[in-house]
Amino acid sequence: MILSNAHDAAQSRPVILMRPGEANNRLAEQLEALSANVWRWPAFRIELPQETDLITERLSNLDDVEMVVLPSPAAVTAVAHWVREWPEHITLATVGEGTARVIRAAWGDKVKLIYPEGDAEHSGSEALWPIVQAHGAPSRVLFLRGQTGREWLPEQFRSIGSDVVVLCAYVRMPLELDAQEFRRLQLAVAGPSPVVYITSTDAVDVLMHAVRPVAGARDWVTSGVAVAIHPRIEKRLREAGFSQIELTSTDDETVKTHILKHLAH
Structure with missing residues (x-):
């Protein structure tokens, strides 16, 4: 004690x-x-957005999406509200081991997932990017995040020719x-x-x-x-x-x- x-x-x-x-x-x-x-x-307190029609429609058909970026545990929790199982053709990406563990807990070990390994000091968008480059540019990538977020990673995807779609999956109440x-x-x-x-x-x-x-x-x-x-x-x-x-x-x-x-x- x-x-x-x-x-x-x-x-x-x-x-x-x-x-x-x-x-x-x-x-x-x-x-x-x-x-x-x-x-x-x-x-922050995490809540679903008031207007959900757009994200509901987008997540109901993921045939044209190759990669989904879930940058935080809050994003995983929110998206699990809509997605029970990911299509086999989709690769999930996140910025660190902590969120990767939450993703595995939500959707199991079989889901395709890329992320930087190591402690939090070696995580983040910059640490994820070389892994994305090694994986190959997705034709379309879907970012599911809060109402705001860093633009660095979406910009990197655009720089290699990916079509980037950013959607608000949850709202952070300070x-x-x-x-x-x-x-x-x-x-x-x-x-x-x-x-x-x-x-x-x-x-x-x-x-x-x-x-x-x-x-x-x-x-x-x-x-x-x-x-x-x-x-x-x-x-x-x-x-x-x-x-x-x-x-x-x-x-x-x-x-x-x-x-x-x-x-x-």
Whole structure:
């Protein structure tokens, strides 16, 4: 046990977990079992778009599509709402091992799948691209993502002659603090700075916006430790004012080890 009782946990260094989805709850439960003071602040809540006719029609006939890019676990979860099984001619692509595992869990081991192997530091669009080039240019590639996303990878496909179709498969609703979370933040800024687990560059901006109404909260947050999964996120964290940043993977045990190290101090 890290802390001796519930009162100590409430007064101890907060652990702010910002990964969207069920993975955040899974990690939170593991840390709470060790009496950590966990704040579940997923950067985004994932919802299906209000208008689904376009994506329903597109996914009902994939005969002309050779490759489908699913860049995140949220994309996989959303698309599984429409697709029970992928046609044999389609290759799926994603940007890292974490999402690849979610894809396998959703559609099994037989689905054709390409992705960069290794930890999160060696993942991302740039890491996927050489694998795509080795695989060969698809005539038509379908990107299924949130309402916004990086344009770098679609542009690379266009540069080699692929017909690119980008569709919004889900909507990200950014974190907004409720009254209880707002009050807890007000009380916390006088205490130990947090350990923040953050898994996207957009989540950095969401965090800064969420804490903005509380006096002193931005300095309190940025004086803490950020645990991130990619150098691009590290760069954005430094721009936001963080100086203590560690890179980790998306593996629960690895992340937990990084977090617990800072709670033991």
